[in-house]
Amino acid sequence: MTPSMRRGLAVLAALALTAGCSGDGQGSGGGGTPGVTDTEILVGTHMPLTGPAAAGYSKIAPATRAYFDYVNANGGVHGRKITYKIMDDTYNPATTQQVVRELVLQDKVFAILNGLGTPTHSGVLDFLKTNRVPDLFVASGSRSWDQPDKYPGTFGFNPDYTVEGKILATHVKAAHADHKACFLGQDDDFGRDSLAGIEQILGPVAAKQSYVTSNPNVGPQMGALKQSGCQVVMLATVPGFTALAIGTAAKIGWRPQFVVSNVGADPATLTRSLGASAPLLEGLVATNYLPLATDDANPWIQLYRKVNSAHNGNAQLDNNVVYGMSVGYLFVQSLQAAGPDLTREKLIAAVEKGGFTGPGLAPLRFSPDDHSGYGGERLTRITGGKAVYFGTAYQTDEGDGPVQAYQAAPVAPPPNGIPAAS
Amino acid sequence: MTGRTWLRHLAFLLPAAVAVLALTYLLPPFRTYQLATVGAYLCVTAGLTVLTGLNGQLSLGHGALMATGAYTLALTQNALAGRGQWTLLVSTAAAVVVTTAVGAVIGCAAARLRGPYLAGLTLAVAVVVPSVTSTFESVFNSDQGLSVALDPPPLALGATFPYERWQAWLSWAGALLTLFLLANLVRGRFGRNLRAVRDDEAAARLAGISVARTQVSAFVVSAACAGLGGALFAVLAQSVSPGAFPLTLSLFLLMAVVIGGLGSLTGAVCGAVLLVALPAATHSLTDAVHVSPAVAQRLEGNLPLAVFGVVLIVVMLALPGGLASLGRTLRRERPDP
Numbered sequence: 001m002t003p004s005m006r007r008g009l010a011v012l013a014a015l016a017l018t019a020g021c022s023g024d025g026q027g028s029g030g031g032g033t034p035g036v037t038d039t040e041i042l043v044g045t046h047m048p049l050t051g052p053a054a055a056g057y058s059k060i061a062p063a064t065r066a067y068f069d070y071v072n073a074n075g076g077v078h079g080r081k082i083t084y085k086i087m088d089d090t091y092n093p094a095t096t097q098q099v100v101r102e103l104v105l106q107d108k109v110f111a112i113l114n115g116l117g118t119p120t121h122s123g124v125l126d127f128l129k130t131n132r133v134p135d136l137f138v139a140s141g142s143r144s145w146d147q148p149d150k151y152p153g154t155f156g157f158n159p160d161y162t163v164e165g166k167i168l169a170t171h172v173k174a175a176h177a178d179h180k181a182c183f184l185g186q187d188d189d190f191g192r193d194s195l196a197g198i199e200q201i202l203g204p205v206a207a208k209q210s211y212v213t214s215n216p217n218v219g220p221q222m223g224a225l226k227q228s229g230c231q232v233v234m235l236a237t238v239p240g241f242t243a244l245a246i247g248t249a250a251k252i253g254w255r256p257q258f259v260v261s262n263v264g265a266d267p268a269t270l271t272r273s274l275g276a277s278a279p280l281l282e283g284l285v286a287t288n289y290l291p292l293a294t295d296d297a298n299p300w301i302q303l304y305r306k307v308n309s310a311h312n313g314n315a316q317l318d319n320n321v322v323y324g325m326s327v328g329y330l331f332v333q334s335l336q337a338a339g340p341d342l343t344r345e346k347l348i349a350a351v352e353k354g355g356f357t358g359p360g361l362a363p364l365r366f367s368p369d370d371h372s373g374y375g376g377e378r379l380t381r382i383t384g385g386k387a388v389y390f391g392t393a394y395q396t397d398e399g400d401g402p403v404q405a406y407q408a409a410p411v412a413p414p415p416n417g418i419p420a421a422s
Numbered sequence: 423m424t425g426r427t428w429l430r431h432l433a434f435l436l437p438a439a440v441a442v443l444a445l446t447y448l449l450p451p452f453r454t455y456q457l458a459t460v461g462a463y464l465c466v467t468a469g470l471t472v473l474t475g476l477n478g479q480l481s482l483g484h485g486a487l488m489a490t491g492a493y494t495l496a497l498t499q500n501a502l503a504g505r506g507q508w509t510l511l512v513s514t515a516a517a518v519v520v521t522t523a524v525g526a527v528i529g530c531a532a533a534r535l536r537g538p539y540l541a542g543l544t545l546a547v548a549v550v551v552p553s554v555t556s557t558f559e560s561v562f563n564s565d566q567g568l569s570v571a572l573d574p575p576p577l578a579l580g581a582t583f584p585y586e587r588w589q590a591w592l593s594w595a596g597a598l599l600t601l602f603l604l605a606n607l608v609r610g611r612f613g614r615n616l617r618a619v620r621d622d623e624a625a626a627r628l629a630g631i632s633v634a635r636t637q638v639s640a641f642v643v644s645a646a647c648a649g650l651g652g653a654l655f656a657v658l659a660q661s662v663s664p665g666a667f668p669l670t671l672s673l674f675l676l677m678a679v680v681i682g683g684l685g686s687l688t689g690a691v692c693g694a695v696l697l698v699a700l701p702a703a704t705h706s707l708t709d710a711v712h713v714s715p716a717v718a719q720r721l722e723g724n725l726p727l728a729v730f731g732v733v734l735i736v737v738m739l740a741l742p743g744g745l746a747s748l749g750r751t752l753r754r755e756r757p758d759p
Contacts (some may be wrong), residue, residue, distance in 0.1 A: 092663075092665035092666075093565070093566065093567055093661065093663040093665055093666070094659065094661075094663055094665045094666030094667075095665070097659045097660075097661060097666075101452065101455055102452060105450070105451040105452035105455060105586065106450070106451075106452035118566070119565055119566035119567070119663070122566060122569070123567070123569060123659070123660070123661040123663070126569065126660055127660060130574070130585060187556055187559060187564040187565060187566075188563070188564060188565060188566035189566065210559075210564075212552065212556045212564055212565045213565060214552050214565055214664065214665070215552070215556075
């Protein structure tokens with residue numbers, strides 16, 4: 001036993017050592033800030049490129065990278081080119097733990113940008129905080145990102161799901177006052193935060209159901225909602241499950257009015273998922289806060305279309321691509337504001353200083369005590385297979401503040417499409 | 423068991439501990455984290471190889487036993503949050519105790535089943551984890567899982583002590599303790615009973631061994647190890663979620679002990695190393711080879727599986743006794759001096 005076990009240990013040690021040697025050599029550059037050299041900034045993200053939430057979302061990070069490539073081709077930010085490392089976490093919180101550790105400990109990224117998902121990203125907040133890694137513009141509307149005291153380096157991007165729930169519910173209250181409204185949500189903070197916003201405006205919903213992404217069958221839930229006599233179904237779902245819910249309802253001969261969270265409502269993604277049943281989407285109400293991909297007259301869409309054809313292999317321009325590029329734009333704005341002598345502290349201070357304007361229809365509210373993202377949304381309806389905005393943009397807060405119209409005129413992009421140094 | 427066996431195993435344990443300690447100072451942080459993961463896997467593979475290799479019971483449900491340990495640790499740890507480092511010891515003990523109890527229940531059922539029926543039962547246990555977490559959502563928080571409240575390393579170690587090194591120490595303390603106890607256990611009467619029952623139940627019964635009791639105790643011991651491994655996983659990831667304990671984990675564990683060498687603790691070490699090294703190696707391989715993003719995406723999840731399969735086939739063809747028998751094979755072929 002003893003000699004053979006000792007040999008096993010020697011093998012283990014040798015393996016670990018060789019592994020260790022191969023891991024070195026790609027560390028940080030000069031100046032002591034991880035991931036920053038005189039010519040490069042290394043940023044990482046975790047995204048569902050495969051798995052149950054990949055539909056639509058897998059296009060976000062490549063779009064962000066395409067925008068960075070566009071900026072790099074035009075000289076970069078303060079002379080540095082941005083490298084964006086995308087890791088697939090399959091929307092599995094356990095995998096997110098693994099890949100984010102790899103990004104931070106092995107690749108030594110400067111920051112984590114736009115990590116996607118409420119259940120996935122919630123699990124790495126503590127880890128990113130202990131390692132003092134800026135955690136910018138999380139791709140989710142959970143309220144967890146807005147805790148400046150607990151997580152000083154974490155900032156949101158999406159309007160939080162409670163804000164969104166309040167705005168969607170305001171529409172339902174006005175347009176479907178005498179209809180029975182019900183709710184289907186993801187079984188985590190996404191669904192819970194959304195329902196909190198909805199019930200704040202509507203009072204208790206007539207029926208509520210939840211789903212988990214690991215079980216792609218919403219038959220029982222949709223059946224129960226149909227039984228309850230729901231006429232309006234409000235969805236806090238990722239795109240794959242929006243399509244499942246709508247398709248399952250149609251299969252049991254039920255056509256309620258669907259009112260869907262922004263993160264689960266990209267028409268191009270839903271059309272792809274539903275295939276021949278895409279006409280079911282007609283009349284679907286959702287929200288957005290960025291220019292719509294189908295709005296060719298919008299100067300932002302024209303910019304994104306240019307970047308998309310030059311650097312993104314001309315992928316189909318949908319709202320995910322618009323989202324990804326808008327994230328890239330905001331990150332470049334933050335880097336410009338942080339100045340040429342880039343450190344993690346300076347980046348966080350620059351974001352907290354706020355004052356960013358860009359493609360959004362609602363205000364970005366960053367300040368030292370507000371780390372949440374966009375503060376409002378505008379309603380969209382699918383008409384003729386295309387989402388169009390209707391009504392006014394709204395803004396509100398995650399508390400019990402009122403839902404108000406937001407009137408500020410949208411800003412045009414800079415002529416070269418790259419935010420200027422401030 | 424004689425006193426000498428204890429001493430001999432202790433003599434192995436100390437250099438091993440020193441080696442791990444040295445590695446945690448030599449390796450960069452991410453490798454240290456991987457080393458810690460090897461330690462956590464080792465607890466489980468060691469227990470599984472005793473169950474499957476020495477007692478002949480096949481378990482496809484060890485992932486679920488790990489989940490039991492991990493969730494117990496998370497719940498206990500969160501309930502005791504903020505009271506100091508000692509809580510980790512309490513919650514780890516709780517994790518082992520609860521998993522042992524669950525293992526006893528499954529073991530009692532398992533002792534009545536043979537071959538494919540036993541595999542079926544344990545498979546069901548592995549599959550049920552996600553449903554349990556979403557059915558009792560208020561306790562387990564469904565797919566999102568729970569975060570684990572953990573204290574930073576003790577201040578006595580210094581203010582800038584790397585967290586990964588602390589994690590590696592914790593997980594290897596567990597792993598070496600497990601190896602030590604198991605090595606002593608299987609060397610003694612318990613181990614002989616296990617082998618006797620595996621080889622011929624009728625003969626074992628004639629020799630006065632209670633077959634059912636032996637099988638249940640084997641399952642219980644193995645479950646306790648899995649519980650400890652699961653608890654260490656929760657400590658390493660600082661969170662637990664059902665996605666961390668899928669069916670494939672149980673299958674990978676079994677594959678790892680078979681490749682390492684069934685019934686051998688050295689094999690369990692090899693298996694644990696492979697569980698961490700193979701996916702990482704294939705990942706850096708796909709990174710190094712420039713293929714189109716679509717192909718890379720398809721390879722991402724599947725390549726480690728394929729590599730595992732190929733390694734399994736090659737090892738079974740070349741070394742039916744697993745990697746642990748490599749040394750024995752070499753020695754036999756070497757002419758005596």
